[in-house]
Amino acid sequence: MNADLAHIDTWLFDLDNTLYPAESGFMGDVERRMTDFVMKVAGLPRDEAFALQKTYLAEHGLTLGGLMKHHGVAPADFHALFHDLPLDVLAHDAGLLAALERLPGRRLIFTNADEIHAVRVLDHLKLDHLFDEVFHIHSFGFAPKPDPVGFARMIAAHGMDPATTAFFEDSERNLKPAFDLGMTTVLVGAHAEASAAPFVHHRTHKLAPFLAGARLKEAA
Incomplete structure (x- = not known):
């Protein structure tokens, strides 16, 4: 059934593993570099560094939060790890571009990544011209999703x-x-249809056909 x-x-999109499929493996490359960095900063073997990385993610919303608090890591140093990542595993999706183009109103990116990473990925996917603005980790003062403070700052901005x-x-x-604030929520990815969370309105494995089939506001 097509979503109404x-x-x-206003169309608000996460970036990584949402505007491209998780199956690309790109975030695996991100995670490996992140673990390497935690190993260096914390002086731990790889398995322990990976566990610490996940602990910081759970406690702070993103690994960087824990690295800043407990190790004095500068955000710029952390984000620079990902600015030269090869993007060849990310494929341009003409169907997604067409589906995004038909959406009426504003399109925004809401990501826990920094601006440089977001712009690189959007440009590579040939989607950069479709979005009015990128609301990134610096924009919301390091109050990452799912922190309600980050959402409040984005809404106000x-x-x-x-x-x-x-x-x-x-x-x-x-x-x-987002649900608590009254937004319509859409879970994207291979795991989406298995979700039973009451705060998820719609679920879809693939973003492009979901958007292409959705009932939209008619032009005035």
């Missing part, structure tokens, strides 16, 4: 009405604060 999104005029906003994410837990 005729009330939506863009004058958003949650009731007419749809938020697309591959991470289930990041949809909870």
Whole structure:
């Protein structure tokens, strides 16, 4: 059944593993570099560094939060790890481009990554011209998803009405604060259809056909 999104005029998208499939393996490359960095900073063997990385992610919303608090890591040093990652595993999706183009209103990116990473990925996917702005980790003062503070800052910065906003994410837990605010929530990815979370309105394995089939607001 096609989703009824005729009330939506602001389209909010996570970036990584949402605007491209997790099956690309790109985030695996990101995670490996992250683990290497934690090994160096914390002086731990790889398995312990990986466990610490996941602990910081759970406790702070992102690994960087724990590295900043407990190891004095500068955000710029951390983000620089990913600025030269090869992007060849990310394929341009003409179907997704067409599906995004038909969406009425504003399109925004809401990512826990930094601006340089987001711009690189969007440019490589040939989607950069479709988005009005990237709201990145620096934009919301290092209050990462799912921190409600980050959501509040984004809404204030863009004058958003949650009731007419749809938020697309591959991470289930990041949809909870959006739901609480009154947004329409869409879980994306291979795991989406197995989700039984009451705060997820729609679930889809693939983003492009979901958007292409959705009922949208008619042009005035």
